[in-house]
Amino acid sequence: MQIYKVGGAVRDRLLGIPVTDIDRVVVGATAEEMLALGYRPVGSDFPVFLDPKTGDEYALARTERKSGRGYGGFVFHASPEVTLEEDLIRRDLTINAMAEDDQLNLTDPYHGQRDLAARVLRHVSPAFAEDPLRVLRVARFAARYAGLGFKVAPETLELMRQLSDSGELEALTAERSWKEISRALMEDQPQVFIQVLRECGALKVLLPEVDALFGVPQPEAHHPEIDTGVHTLSVLEQAALHKQPLTVRWACLLHDLGKGLTPEKDWPRHIAHEHTGLKLIKAVNERFKAPKDCQELALLVGQYHTHGHRALELKASTLLELLQSFDVYRRPQRFEEFVVACEMDARGRKGLEQRSYPQADYLRGAASAARGVAIQPLLEKGFKGPKLGEAIKRERLKVLKAYKDAASV
Template identity: 80%
Template sequence: MQIYKVGGAVRDRLLGRAVEETDWVVVGATAEQLLAQGFRPVGADFPVFLHPGTGEEYALARTERKSGRGYGGFTFYASPDVSLEEDLIRRDLTVNAMAEDDQGRLIDPYGGQRDLAARILRHVSPAFAEDPLRVLRVARFAARYAPDGFSVAAETLELMRQLSESGELAALTPERSWKEISRALLEPRPDVFVQVLRDCGALQALLPEVDALFGVPQPAAYHPEIDTGVHVLGVLRQCAEHRQPLTVRWACLLHDVGKGLTPQAQWPRHIAHEQRGMPAIQAINQRSKAPKDCQELALLVGEFHSHGHRALELKATTLLELLQRFDVYRRPQRFEEFIAACEMDARGRSGLEHRDYPQAGYLRGAMQAVRAVAVQPLLERGFKGPELGEALKKERLQALKTYKAHNAP
């Protein structure tokens, strides 16, 4: 039995990056031998086990063969006679197909170290094209390592294009796709993830509503970058630079999908694109099975981001309706995330990345003003039931009017 450290732990050590998790491959052993040593099996489909002490994953060396559609359409062969090289060749990228023995010696049969030095993400073998999930994985790695100068090899991008055109992406489950998309959006360059998907045709297959934004013009006075798709990429980059959470990044990805539905005769204006985009955002949410908090914020940002930009101009009644819609009394954090999404939208414009966004402080102050209105004095005055609700609304409206008088330009 021989045990090797493999994959990301080897790659990131060679890059000088922190190693977050370590995976191992066991050559020359059987499942029974590992079980006898106290290893615990993970699931029934893969010969993967958890170490009894560290909890790290140990997999028996295996080969695989395509047997059906999608990510799960493979049969595996795990046996003591499977070599390390046979196990490594089934992996996605050369930089992920390296191993280290117990002496720290590098085993690199497919040129991973060479591609690390060249900053290239390259497939290991033609079998890459058998697994549609690899399209998303490679785009995610591109988003992670773009700050280090990495790009996808042209021949790998071509295989990704073939996968996208084959219809295989449709065989991915929403849950598996979402896991990759959500992880990619949290990488240092989520805009690169979207761009790589677009370059290989996968964005059109997975998120056609976002893909449709590229080539759609906007007024240059507000959007110097003009192209709506380019704007969305800029917004995602701002999200990463400002370390926004997944909810904000998902909302920013979808906030302008209504502009892709504007009749061309109306370009570059996009009147009522917020309302036009709501069914599309709803459809994407349901199709992707995004978590509830991501879905809710995406819908709210899609509908109200223009309100955010015009915050200082809004009437007190409109401002109150906005705050009520977000339920700032019970869920102030969701409104904070809305403000963040609006600010990222404002900064995601060519040459305006460092602009001030006074709307953010103004909206926070408005929220504080209505949240400061106390219920107890109204109860003491005898209000109850529907009358209490109306009285509370009037008090909050008055608080906003006072706030506006002291803070609006």
């Protein structure tokens, strides 16, 4: 029995970056031998065992064979005869197909170390094209390592293109797709993930609503970058630069989908795109079964982001309606995420990345003022039921008018 670290642990150590996950493969052992040593079995698809003391995972070396459509359409074979090289060749990229023993002796049959030095993301074997999930994984790795200069090899991009054209991407489950998309959005350069998907044709399969934004112009006075797709990538880039959470990044990706529905005769203006885009945002949310907080924020940002940009001009009554829409009294964090999403939208414009966004603090102040209305005095005056609600609304409108007047001085 021989045990090796494989995949990301080896890759990241060689890159000199922190190792977070360690995968181990066991060569020359049977499941019975692992059980006899006290390892606990987990998983049903292939033999993976947990160390009884540390809880670390150990997988038996295995081969795989395509047996159906999609990510799950594989038959796995594990036995003591499976070599380390046979286990490594089934992996996606050469930089993930290296192994090392406890003495850090490297096994690199597919030249992963060479591709690390060349900053290339290259597939290990033609079997890469059997797994549609690898299109998303490679695009995610491109987003993760873009800052180090990594690019997708042309021949790998071609295989990704073939997968995108094959119809295999449609076989991916919503859960698997969302797992990759959400992880990619949290990488350092998530906009690269979208770019790579677009380059290989996967974006128009998985997110046609986003793909449709490229080539759609906006007024140059407000958007020097002009292209709506380019703007969306820039907004996503700003969200990552400012370390925003997944909810905000998801909303940033989807906020302008309505512009893809604007008739060409109306370009570059996009009247009411906030409302026309809601059905598209809802469709994307449902397609990937996004978490509820991501779904809600994406819809709210899509509908109200232009309100955010015009915050200083809004009437007190409109401002109150905006705050009510977000339920800022019980869910203040959701409104804060809306504010920062609007700021990322404003910064995601060519040459305007550093421009101040006074609307953010203005909106925060308005929310604070409205939340500051005391309910107890109204109860003491005898208000209750619907009349209490109306009295609270009147008081909040009053403080917002005072807040707006003070801010304009």
